[in-house]
Amino acid sequence: MIPQNLLSLDPNNTTKIFKTMPLVGVQLHIQDTHVMIDNGILQLTLSNPDGIVTGIRYNNIDNLLEVLNEESNRGYWDLVWNSTGTTGTTGSFDVIKGTSFNVIVETEDQVEVSFSRSWGSSQDSKLVPLNIDKRFIVLRGCSGFYSYAIYEHLKDWPGFTLAETRLAFKLRKDKFHYMAMADNRQRYLPLPDDRLPARGQALAYPEAVLLVNPVEPEFKGEVDDKYQYSCDNKDSQVHGWICTDQPAVGFWMVTPSNEFRSGGPVKQNLTSHVGPTTLAVFLSAHYSGEDLVPKFNAGEAWKKVFGPVFIYLNSGMEGEDPLWLWEDAKQKMGIEVESWPYTFPASDDFPKSNQRGNLSGRLLVKDRYVSEENIAANGGYIGLAPPGNAGSWQRECKDYQFWSNTDVNGYFVINDVRPGDYNLYAWVPGFIGDFQSPHLITIAPGSEIEVGDLIFEPPRNGPTLWEIGIPDRSAAEFYVPDPNPIYINKLYLNHPDRFRQYGLWERYAELYPDGDVVYTVGTSDYKKDWFFAQVTRHIENNKYEGSTWEIRFKLDNVDQSNSYILRVAIASATFAELQVRINDPKAKALFTSGLIGRDNSIARHGIHGLYWVYNVDIPGKLLLQPDNTIFLTQPRNTSPFQGIMYDYIRLEAPPSSSDQ
Structure with a gap:
């Protein structure tokens, strides 16, 4: 059962006294098959020379990581890669194992160790052509540890693509049940067992499972989907788990900088999800598709440092509200951000x-x-x-x-x-x-x-005649329907991020069974009358059809000798096409984008992906006085997840002579 003291947190509970720990020096113990680093607060154990985190001893818990897993499936760096010339976002999955162990720093104040793997032309094609150096750092008096990695591709090596790389931790399922990633995005999560066929029903894609017979009955009827906990880079600085056993223990992934993440501040990545799993994702194609898969040519030299990130451990006092650990983790995150760039990493590839x-x-x-x-x-x-x-x-x-x-x-x-x-x-x-x-x-x-x-100077030719939405690169301001009650995540009921519910694309056909969106400028409200995504409509037997949305508006005067401009900003597109027609839905399209986008943001509750802006010239002679209609057609129709999320639409009049 969910402990009642987990359901709320007193916001005024901001004072905390932790157990005092002796400030002992950091000690390194090297064995044949393992390396252990001990600073008196935690003991970090790594396989030698693989560099897999096999154990984290903290606060009288022998191992925070899942002891039922193989050692190679507890705490590890991994990547997904493919040979040059390939397309797509899949490839060979590689849990990166070092072949050489080295001590970089060993003092009472700091231990930094390296687990590296070198690539050579004599190796077969099963390994990505990279030199990889994984580093782990434990500091004196520090309740946690740091990790970073250096990837290097030499100029005389073959090309490849790198679809994903990350640092992953699998925590003990008997200990960690409460996940937190934001003040309003935290909850008790089901067990990984609940996703198995005996307890869960697979939905439209493998990541989404309907819990039909979960271990804890509170979760029955909910959908578990790791993408419901995705987050923009700019907002993903700390996330993790709380073990609510008394005294409570927290395990947190702290990312103090975005400099080593791909795609900029609004690129979305996974965080923590059922497993219990915690991730530091550095590079991925999620919410973007192949555009965010780097392609390295043969002969292209490249080196990049991913991290350091900080794995923070904290604990409470007997009888205290475990959720205070989230407040402490946020404070610690702020300290780490202020400390960036760190002074202690020993690699010359990390500039101070x-x-x-x-x-x-x-x-x-x-x-x-x-x-x-x-x-x-x-x-x-x-x-x-x-x-x-x-x-x-x-x-x-x-x-x-x-x-x-x-x-x-x-x-x-x-x-x-x-x-x-x-x-x-x-x-x-x-x-x-x-x-x-x-x-x-x-x-x-x-x-x-x-x-x-x-x-x-943003795009602008003439005065605004009308506009729909807010230009903020998101479709969140549009109408997001209530979820189907058989597919819910209780966290997002009455939540600002209501778009994170599973199956919302199916609601379109229910709300518009006989026709598509018709938006009348001046009377319609985009918060109620503009569906958040122009998706396909299911007909029968896994067949779908595209849709045509209408924007109806009046012009009291038309300048037929000049052009008007329709500006369409798109927040996301998935194997979609935008066609624009004026006043005749059967006419040849005035504009077509062609096939665009592989964001998959509709299926993954993303509300935005990659950003597109199209500027469509509309000859004045195509417009009428007073009634006009713009038809927006998305014809691609082989999947329920194809479609467009609009960010903002504006019609501009021709500039007047005084404006030119």
Whole structure:
């Protein structure tokens, strides 16, 4: 049964006294098949020379990791790769095992060990052509440990693709039942046994299971799906589990920086889920598809440091509310963020703060149809990423990115940037499109660069005639239906993230059985009348049909000699196509996007994936006075998960002579 003291947390309970521990030195014990590091607070055991975390002893628990699993399936770095020339997001799964063990640092204050694996041309094709060096660090007086890895591809090696790499921990299912990843995203989770055929019913894809006969009856009728706990990089700094046995114990994954993650601040990744499993995902194709799978050519030299991340362990006092451990984990996360970049990693490939550079400036938005004066970019996202085109940062997946936010006056600071050549990119909620600096920015060690005022001119030709939605790269503001009561996750009932329920795509056919969305400008409300995703409709026997949505609007006067512009910002697309027609649903499409997107955000409750903006010229001669209809057709129809999530749609009139 779920302990009642887990169901709420007193927000004023912010004072805590932990058990005092003797501040002993860090000790390293090397055996034939294992390495153990002990700092008096925890004992970390790794296989030798594999470098698999086989045991974590803490707070009188012999092992926090799942002792029923094989040692190679407890705490490990892994990757998914494929040979060059292949497409898709799948490949060979490899739990990375070292072949050489080395002691990098051994003092009373710090032990850092390395488990490395070198690749050579004499090796067969079963191993990815990378040198991989996995590092683990234990510090004196520290209730946790750090891990990072260095991947290197030499210029004379064959090419390959890298679909995923991460650090995973499998915790004891008899101990860890309560998961937390945000103040409003935490709950008691079912057991992994509940997902087995005897207790769970497989749904439309393997990750989603309906719990029909769970061990704990409270979970009966719920859906368990790991994608319901995905999170944007920018919001995923701490997550983990609580063992509610008294005294309670917490196991937390802390990610103090996003610099080594791919895809920028709004790329989504998995966090913690039933297992109990905790992940640090550095590179993945989730919510993006193959665009976020880096492809390395033969002869292409590459090196990247993933991490360090911090695995934090905490414990409470006998009889205390276990949920206080989440509050403490958040505080510890803040300390780790302030400590970045760390001073203690011994690898020369991880530059310290004095080997990095800083950049500052101010971002302003110029949109003459919103304000005669430039507008401070309040809450904008601004970052340095490898050179590319405007918006290319969201598909960048090989190197490092450094992001910050602008303040209410548009000022920003990006600190501790690795040396290199970058473009400065930005986007601002409330405006469509992407900003890109006109010139490369070179960061040198110790540099302090002030770029002054930067002007972002979002796409705009004429005044707004009407608009639908909010330009924020998400479809969350649109109508998200209640879930089918047979497919629910109780966490997301009466929750801001109501889009995370399973099966919402099926509700479209139920709500629109005889026709599609018809939106009338001036009377319809996008919060109620615009379904969050333009999905396919199930007909029969696994057959589906596309849909055509209508936007009806009036124009009292039409300038037939000039063009109007329809701007369509898309928050996600999955094997979809957008066709635009004006006033005749059977006419040749005025615009088609062609096949776009592999985000799979509809199935994975993502509400956004990769961002697209299309600008459609509409000749004035195609418009009528006063009644007009824009038809948005998504014709692709082989799957229930094909479709489009719109971010924002705007129709602009031609500019007047005084505007030109």
